Amino acid sequence: MDRLRAARPPYPDLIAGALLWGMQMLAAAMLGLYLRNGLQTSRLAEIAALYFAGGLFAWPFALPVARFLAFDRPLETRFAAFFVTLTAATILMTAFLFAMEYRMFYSRWHAPFGSIVWAFQFVFTSISAVYQFLVIGLRLFLPLGLVCLVASSYHLAKRMR
Template identity: 35%
Template sequence: MPRSPLPSVLLWMGGSLAWALAMAASFQLSVHLFGRATSSNDLALTLIYAAGGLIGWLVALPLIYLVERRGGPQTVLAAWLLLLGIVTVGAIAGIYVLQYRTFYAHWHAPFPSRIWVYQQIFTTASALYQFAVLGLRHLLPVGLAMLLVLSMMMARRSR
């Protein structure tokens, strides 16, 4: 029986929820197991990581499926590792940027002004830098290990 060109609903929805929980667990383990202290905003940050995992899965899965139909096992493994990893980190960083921008919007100039554009650019750049320095560490080593295991399982499944 030929494979469907789209992922199943169970894989799409169940996988997105599982990956969201995995990213939230990665954050929590990083904070509590490895002692990477944050502020009193642990719940909000956990939700940011979970939402990034959810969005990352939902966006990466169709892209991975496109690669899966054309490539061999090594290509599928690479697709899971790279696409799911990059899209998940990008989604978490994007949500972080939105939260950062929302916080600083109070002090920004009115919407259509040139100063407002500069403020948006520099606020986004600052948020991405802060996420790169402080946020990515919460995905290591637990999130990376989960990504490796999941990628190997899914690549094996696709054969």
């Protein structure tokens, strides 16, 4: 019961943390894009919104899970819990948002909603989008995203007693 109580973060931590994590992922993506091609893309605003939203929406899922796993553990274990859950949640949420954007683009050529063909098209378009994000989009988190991840995980681990 104590573990469940400890897993529920205070609302200011949830809201401010989500905004801060979203801004960190936005900064990481922009630095990654700058280092790769000097921000030369026609979709800069969309990329910025995607990475910000990925961080913003990942935080409310990651924080309670990490706090649950880190409860009453040594510092190293708490750090690992925050590191793994923030990594997984951020990648999964950003990939999901990318897949939904990808799906919206290709939906004009898909079968009518609810049909068997539509279901196959939805699943395979989403799988293709996630794969494409993992191959192309994941590297935009580096190098700054890794620094933000380590610093945030350490801060959260130290803060949770």
